[in-house]
Amino acid sequence: MDTADNGTLSIKNLSTHFFTRRGIAAAVDDVTLFIPKKSVVGVVGESGCGKSVTALSVLRLVSRPGRIVSGSVSLGGEDLLAKSPAEMRQIRGSRISMIFQEPMTSLNPVYTAGRQVMEAMMIHGGTGKAEARDRTVEMFRAVGIPEPERRFRAFPHQLSGGLRQRVMIAMAMVCRPSLMIADEPTTALDVTIEAQILHLMKELQETFGTSIMMITHNMGVVAEICDYVYVMYAGKIVEQAGVFELFDDTRHPYTLGLLGSIPRHGSPKGRLLGIPGTVPSLLDLPKGCRFSPRCDRAERYCSEREPEMYEVAPGHKVRCFHCSGGSKGGSP
Amino acid sequence: MARYILKRVVISVPVLLGVALVLFLLLNVVPGDPITIMMGEHIKPALVESFRARMHLDDPVLVRFVRYITGALRWDFGVSYKLEREVSDLIRESLPHTIKLTVCAALVSWLIGIPAGIVSAVRHNTLADRFFMGFSLLGISLPIFWAGLLMQYVFAFRLQWLPVTGYYSLRYYIMPALVLGWSSAGAIARLTRSNLLETMKHDYIRTARAKGLKETAVVTAHALKNAMLPVVTVMAIQVAGLLGGAVMTESIFGIPGLGRVAVNAIADRDMPLLQGTILFTTGIVIAGNLAADIICAFLDPRIRVE
Ligand SMILES: Nc1ncnc2c1ncn2[C@@H]1O[C@H](COP(=O)(O)OP(=O)(O)OP(=O)(O)O)[C@@H](O)[C@H]1O
Ligand SMILES: [Mg+2]
Numbered sequence: 001m002d003t004a005d006n007g008t009l010s011i012k013n014l015s016t017h018f019f020t021r022r023g024i025a026a027a028v029d030d031v032t033l034f035i036p037k038k039s040v041v042g043v044v045g046e047s048g049c050g051k052s053v054t055a056l057s058v059l060r061l062v063s064r065p066g067r068i069v070s071g072s073v074s075l076g077g078e079d080l081l082a083k084s085p086a087e088m089r090q091i092r093g094s095r096i097s098m099i100f101q102e103p104m105t106s107l108n109p110v111y112t113a114g115r116q117v118m119e120a121m122m123i124h125g126g127t128g129k130a131e132a133r134d135r136t137v138e139m140f141r142a143v144g145i146p147e148p149e150r151r152f153r154a155f156p157h158q159l160s161g162g163l164r165q166r167v168m169i170a171m172a173m174v175c176r177p178s179l180m181i182a183d184e185p186t187t188a189l190d191v192t193i194e195a196q197i198l199h200l201m202k203e204l205q206e207t208f209g210t211s212i213m214m215i216t217h218n219m220g221v222v223a224e225i226c227d228y229v230y231v232m233y234a235g236k237i238v239e240q241a242g243v244f245e246l247f248d249d250t251r252h253p254y255t256l257g258l259l260g261s262i263p264r265h266g267s268p269k270g271r272l273l274g275i276p277g278t279v280p281s282l283l284d285l286p287k288g289c290r291f292s293p294r295c296d297r298a299e300r301y302c303s304e305r306e307p308e309m310y311e312v313a314p315g316h317k318v319r320c321f322h323c324s325g326g327s328k329g330g331s332p
Numbered sequence: 333m334a335r336y337i338l339k340r341v342v343i344s345v346p347v348l349l350g351v352a353l354v355l356f357l358l359l360n361v362v363p364g365d366p367i368t369i370m371m372g373e374h375i376k377p378a379l380v381e382s383f384r385a386r387m388h389l390d391d392p393v394l395v396r397f398v399r400y401i402t403g404a405l406r407w408d409f410g411v412s413y414k415l416e417r418e419v420s421d422l423i424r425e426s427l428p429h430t431i432k433l434t435v436c437a438a439l440v441s442w443l444i445g446i447p448a449g450i451v452s453a454v455r456h457n458t459l460a461d462r463f464f465m466g467f468s469l470l471g472i473s474l475p476i477f478w479a480g481l482l483m484q485y486v487f488a489f490r491l492q493w494l495p496v497t498g499y500y501s502l503r504y505y506i507m508p509a510l511v512l513g514w515s516s517a518g519a520i521a522r523l524t525r526s527n528l529l530e531t532m533k534h535d536y537i538r539t540a541r542a543k544g545l546k547e548t549a550v551v552t553a554h555a556l557k558n559a560m561l562p563v564v565t566v567m568a569i570q571v572a573g574l575l576g577g578a579v580m581t582e583s584i585f586g587i588p589g590l591g592r593v594a595v596n597a598i599a600d601r602d603m604p605l606l607q608g609t610i611l612f613t614t615g616i617v618i619a620g621n622l623a624a625d626i627i628c629a630f631l632d633p634r635i636r637v638e
Contacts, residue, residue: 061541093544100542105535110557110632120543155633171543 009035009058009096009179009211014071016050016057018282025282027053027066029235035179040205040212042222042243044258045232048279051215052101054232055181058213059096060088075179094124097172101184103164107156113164114140114152117171124175139170144200162193166200173204180205181213186221198225219259223247228315231255234280234290237309241316251318253295289320297322333629336636340625344618349401351614356397359607400607409608414600419608422593426577429499430589433512433581434574436505440513441520442567448517449524449563454551456529464521471518480511480584497586508585512578516570523566527559534558561632565624572620576613 016028027050035041043051056062058073060080073080075095083091097120100106107116117139118132125132133152140148143166156164165185172180182201186194202225205212214226222229222243229246231239231254239252250256257275277294280286286293292302302321309317310324384390388399403410409419448464455461487507488496498504531537532555540554541547577591590609597605629635 059542061538089544089546091544092542098542100535100539102535106539108536108540108554108558109634111554116539119545123544157634168539171539 008037008076009033009213010072010074011054011058012072012074014054014057014073015069016053016062016066017069019065019067020283023283026235027282028057030071031232031235031237033230033237033240035211035213037178037211038205038209039227040202040214040225042214042216042226042229043232044216044219044222044229046217046258046275046279048282049232050235051217051232052183055098055183055213055215058181059092059098061092090124093120093177094175095177096179096181097175097177098181099165099168099172099183099185101187103161103168103188106168107164109156112153112155113159113167114154117167117174120171121174136170136174139174140167143167143170143173143204144196145170161189162197165189165193165197169197169200169204173208173210176208177210179211179213181215183215184217185214187216187218194221195224201225217258231258234285235282236290236319238291238319239317240309241313245313245316249313249316251312251316251323252291252320253297253322254291257294333636336629337626340622344622348615348618351618352401352404352611353397355607355610355614356400357393359603360393360396404608404611409611410604412597412602412605414597414602414605419605422605423590423608423612426588426590426593429582429587430575430577430591432499432502432505433508433578433587433589434571436502436509437512437516437574437578438567438571440509441516441570444513445517445520446524446563448521450528450551450556452521452525453528453532454547456525461525465525468518468521471514471516472522474515476511476515476578476580477584479514480508480581483507483511484584497584499585499587504585504587508578508581508587511584512574512581516574519570520563520567523563524559527562528555531555531559557631561628564627564631565621568620568624568627569617572617575616575620577609 011031011033014028014031014033015026018025018027029050031050031054033041033043033054043054045051053062053066057068058080060068060083062068068081071081075091080088080091107113114133114136117136118129121127121132121135122129127135137148137152140151145151145163145166151159151163151167156167159167165188169185172182180201185201186197189197198221201212201214204210212225214221216222226243228242229240230237231246231252233254239246239250239255241249246255247259250259254275260275275294276296280290280293286303288301288303288305289295289298289307292298295302299321307319307321307324309319311317312323388396391399400410407420409423411417412419412422415422445468448468452461452464484496484507487494494507495504528551532551534555537550537555540550545554575590577589577594579591579595581587582589582591583595590613594606594609594613596602597609625635
């Protein structure tokens, strides 16, 4: 992106592979994704489609046997893949921070909540202990932790799941990053807490102007908070659109399936449509379109050639032959 | 915290009493009269009788047990049959040697075992890892007497760097400490490695990395404190075990420590001495476990509350 300004994350043709004993798993396969400044961008898909690996690739924290094999990741025009390990550490936690799915296990059980949040600031901010302490307490208050002074001294096991996730958010926000990656931040929480946390994130995003990469498999979360959405399937982006466009003019059969799996007004009570079949193994991907074996609109050519991304409207792209625009219902 | 420690201390009292009772029953109630065993079959009956009376051996077992325990609490374990001296004095004389050996061996074990375990975990599946793990396996599996004799041959006989046996200065303790320390270092290194590897898989390690911490800080500040919990327990138990007397090492290197006293007591069928040393050792082992529990509670806040 040529107009890249300070907050923009740009991922281009990123591929991250896992070199396992049973073969090479392309967990992220040629993914291109932009997160403009001050926006909330969703990445959705079923379990195992490569959402977390994409996020970890941005921070260059993919662990062995995984490795980024090609592509580029840049933040505000700076190439992150070219950074030295020391430069990369400067970026982690200060310019890009990350919240994880499991608030129960993402905090170190032997240190107090306050200490763990302070730590981030003390490595990056060069602040003294007293100042870091004050700002941590202030941040605890900002993320809606009641009695922040007392919670500062609490150990993780003394906090509820919702509070721990708030501590994680405080940790992620305390250095005022330009991008916060939230990897299913509410999956482990119950519905009312989920709504509170999403509300909080939206609020922080507006006050601090932080962009958010919101990873989820829940279309409800997407509708709640995202401006723009990428839908991933088996390591590839299969559809991308603005959030209203995606819900109103859904094109990819997989996205339709995902939307079908959230209960909505008007749909028969408690019935989840879902998607038949299961996610294919990355070590044994189907030929042609990866979704074709589960797709109710699949034609013969779908399992012979892989579709490209077709632009169906400005800012709305779909990887499906049935959406290839000009040649309607188009055969390749 | 104070309550937790108090609770642990209180719990260990019945454990100690229980062990003491079992020990007492084993040594006193099992068939075979200690006097005849001790003095041989051909002793005059009158002499046996006077001996039994002097040792109060005709009282009921429970009475003797209570008398024994109340004595032990006053640091009185009775008189050695064979040496005709206070058991407590014999323990007190041998203890400094055992303590010196224990401290040296524990230092060797920790200073080698913990760093070796950390390096092996951080660089696992590399040459360094293989080397340290091979070294540990050797330490664990080589019999003490074999390693001891080998060292004596190499360092004392061939190279003549160190004295063969004795206990006259710290130099005499180098070889026994290395032999003992090597075998405990092996266990410590392997345990540290496996625990650290396991800990490094936890989500909070990923959190620490995502915060921008250096890898050394991730390992030392975030992983090690969690990984050391089980290692600390083993370390404490090892030290307690060493304090109870390293029988084999003491014999090979001629150190008159607790282990030697106990072995001699067995050879001489010296019941009061044997009983005293075993009870003393048991007390140390229980104290070691107690110390481990308390250290772990300092390391892990989750233990403190329950
Ligand atoms: N350590 C690993 N070794 C081998 N393959 C891995 C490893 N980690 C991830 N993968 C592969 O990467 C794929 C994507 O994993 P990822 O964690 O990104 O999924 P996800 O979309 O985040 O799913 P979830 O919703 O369950 O979190 C997995 O299907 C798996 O095949
Ligand atoms: Mg994930």
